[in-house]
Amino acid sequence: MGRTVGAVGSDPWIGLASACWAANAALGASVGAGLVHTGRFRWIHHALYVTTTTTTVLATVLAVGSSSASRRAAARALAPALLPLAALPHIGTPAQGHPRRHALAALSAAPFYATALFRARARRVR
Helix, strand or coil: CCCCCCCCCCCHHHHHHHHHHHHHHHHHHHHHCCCCCCHHHCHHHHHHHHHHHHHHHHHHHHHHCCCCHHHHHHHHHHHHHHHHHHHHHHHCCHHHCCHHHHHHHHHCCHHHHHHHHHHHHCCCCC
């Protein structure tokens, strides 16, 4: 049989939350660099933000309650990503004249997603 998404100690919710964040960051960076023009479809970036935040909360809550030490460690690593996500609507957007501040806040979540992915996949040696 093949491996499932949750095999080898990984957490599919942490992977999904990380993928949502990466997709949203890529879209935002592409728009900011002028490579993509969303025009009337700016709502896609907002929908990805809501999806990213929701999956990050869900991944954190599910991993905290896990019996797996690696999943609990991943939850501890992922939880701080919620701070910049919560701050984003309040710090200004590129349309409001704050592109650098918005990008830096969004990118500040990257280390938390990366660490959570690493910890979720780590095998614990006893």
